[in-house]
Amino acid sequence: MMELTRKGEYAIRGIIYLARQAPGKMALISEIAEATEVPQTFLAKIFQNFAKLGLVNSYRGTGGGFMLGRPASRITLREVVEAVEGPIIPNRCLMGGSACDFDRQCNVHPVWRRVQSEVVHILESVTIEELARETK
Amino acid sequence: MMELTRKGEYAIRGIIYLARQAPGKMALISEIAEATEVPQTFLAKIFQNFAKLGLVNSYRGTGGGFMLGRPASRITLREVVEAVEGPIIPNRCLMGGSACDFDRQCNVHPVWRRVQSEVVHILESVTIEELARETK
DNA sequence: ACCTTTAGGACCCGTTTTGTCCTTTATATC
């Protein structure tokens, strides 16, 4: 249960790689893919997504590539995960709309809410900068 | 991310129904399925699983059916969820074996470990007895 | 014997995951 998909894994690896680049240095998707051992075309989709959300900036043409959209210290793990996996929702019931009409009477509800807020809180408190730091 | 599957949802509904029965009273799978609005054959598989794990006891033949394997106060939500969904593992890396060889160098690892232990802790602390209590 | 009820295996189908491939668009350089 609760497994991160490969896409999520790749996304994290990719953005950490970017965060480790010298400031101002551009990285090609081909380079990132090779370094992180992720299929290039698949990683490209992930980064297109990142770009749309402003997590990274992309530049086309010669000398182009990807850079972080803001300092790694201001990108949280939560943002990265949710960018590719969608919101952290342990149970459909917690989604809005008509997904669940038992909201009131169901005792399980508050449990999932707790799980959700705990996990979000943990992922929110971790920045890509921390993750990118070299371990010695 | 992290969504409980329908199977997990059904499992919880089913066992809560059992927990609400009068002590010693047997419930038929057909009855549980109808009451909880779960496809009967599907629910049957789930309860077969429960039975193997001792969460419920099953009895065949006329007058047979299902009962809780132990008091609802000693069955945790974690057990029920893991019975049908498998262990709570936010990232394949956390599985044993050769799933991940980055264990040492990877900063993300400890984060997933925290997520895992937090979620397990929450689900562990909730019993089926609590969930079965009528809300007023 | 016969009926009831769970156990277990085989199968099925739609969706999601995990990609690939090809074309288009933007940009820099010659």
Next chain:
DNA sequence: GATATAAAGGACAAAACGGGTCCTAAAGGT
């Protein structure tokens, strides 16, 4: 302006997974 480079975007596809169904077997009661 032509050309090379790189990302953007869409179409497609195999494999895994989720969510079931169906049929037969086994166990137990009458």
